Amino acid sequence: MDNLIIAGREFNSRLLIGTGKFASCELMAEAIEKSGTEIVTVALRRVDIENEDDDMLSAIDRTKYLLLPNTSGARSADEAIRLAKLARAATGINWLKLEVTPDPYYLLPDPVETLKAAEILVKDDFVVLPYINADPILAKKLEDVGTATVMPLASPIGSNQGLKTRASLEIIIEQANVPVVVDAGLGLPSHAADAMEMGADAVLVNTAIATATEPAEMATAFKLAVEAGRMAYETGLSAMSKRASASSPLTGFLREQ
Amino acid sequence: MEVLKINGVEKQFPAGIPQTLTGLLEQMDVNQATVVAEIDGKIIERQNFLQTHLSSGQSIELVRFVGGG
Numbered sequence: 001m002d003n004l005i006i007a008g009r010e011f012n013s014r015l016l017i018g019t020g021k022f023a024s025c026e027l028m029a030e031a032i033e034k035s036g037t038e039i040v041t042v043a044l045r046r047v048d049i050e051n052e053d054d055d056m057l058s059a060i061d062r063t064k065y066l067l068l069p070n071t072s073g074a075r076s077a078d079e080a081i082r083l084a085k086l087a088r089a090a091t092g093i094n095w096l097k098l099e100v101t102p103d104p105y106y107l108l109p110d111p112v113e114t115l116k117a118a119e120i121l122v123k124d125d126f127v128v129l130p131y132i133n134a135d136p137i138l139a140k141k142l143e144d145v146g147t148a149t150v151m152p153l154a155s156p157i158g159s160n161q162g163l164k165t166r167a168s169l170e171i172i173i174e175q176a177n178v179p180v181v182v183d184a185g186l187g188l189p190s191h192a193a194d195a196m197e198m199g200a201d202a203v204l205v206n207t208a209i210a211t212a213t214e215p216a217e218m219a220t221a222f223k224l225a226v227e228a229g230r231m232a233y234e235t236g237l238s239a240m241s242k243r244a245s246a247s248s249p250l251t252g253f254l255r256e257q
Numbered sequence: 258m259e260v261l262k263i264n265g266v267e268k269q270f271p272a273g274i275p276q277t278l279t280g281l282l283e284q285m286d287v288n289q290a291t292v293v294a295e296i297d298g299k300i301i302e303r304q305n306f307l308q309t310h311l312s313s314g315q316s317i318e319l320v321r322f323v324g325g326g
Contacts, residue, residue, distance in 0.1 A: 042323070
């Protein structure tokens with residue numbers, strides 16, 4: 001299989017993992033390892049002064065995994081830019097999952113604020129991976145301002161609904177000159193395989209793994225699904241037809257002519 | 258009385274505020290290695306925590322990484 005290349009950096013795995021919602025750091029670490037991922041997302045939040053938790057970052061081997069801080073919680077471009085700068089100060093790396101989600105019910109990304117923030121952050125030397133609705137025009141505009149990828153959603157974050165935006169995803173994939181990472185809503189390994197068969201360059205999964213009964217097992221399942229889907233895409237999918245096409249010979253039947 | 262606004266909450270320091278950001282984090286028992294700080298909207302790099310002097314009335318944000326998608 002081809003490697004995934006984002007902003008000139010090469011990755012063997014086409015599965016990105018989110019680190020939210022895991023019941024413990026141990027379960028998270030185990031799932032990350034089993035997934036084969038090389039990119040993991042993290043969020044920035046205020047320190048809870050009264051309740052000092054263990055530091056979750058210590059459970060992630062930074063020599064093996066690229067940290068991809070997100071701007072979750074940002075409701076505007078300005079808030080996202082502030083979070084981006086804090087994240088860069090914290091990690092020393094300039095990679096960023098840009099997300100601006102003012103709507104608390106569906107957590108849908110704001111296209112106007114996302115594009116505005118992306119333009120500013122790219123100029124400030126960030127490697128920007130924007131989370132967007134599956135909007136082909138927006139995807140092109142983001143690519144034009146220099147984002148490293150586009151990350152269209154399959155369905156609302158954490159909803160596990162699968163590829164509800166299929167038709168638009170297909171157009172985005174067809175038109176993109178940067179990697180397309182299908183992010184959000186992939187609830188089953190088959191959803192991930194489906195996205196990869198469509199030609200997505202990678203997928204990002206969090207909830208479906210983190211909330212599984214056995215996160216490490218589910219991480220393995222997603223790893224295999226992503227590999228299978230990619231392999232099928234690279235090989236070239238067989239054509240679809242309305243009518244049947246016999247797989248067995250149509251001669252030599254045991255019956256009268 | 259000297260005060261600091263820490264993560265949006267005003268905190269009073271009857272005995273005076275700590276001299277430096279490092280002093281404040283130690284007093285609050287926050288692990289410095291994992292924290293990013295912002296004072297009055299300006300990011301303070303971790304290596305500058307010790308040299309960063311505090312004054313009463315400042316607004317300080319202390320953030321850290323948590324699990325997220």
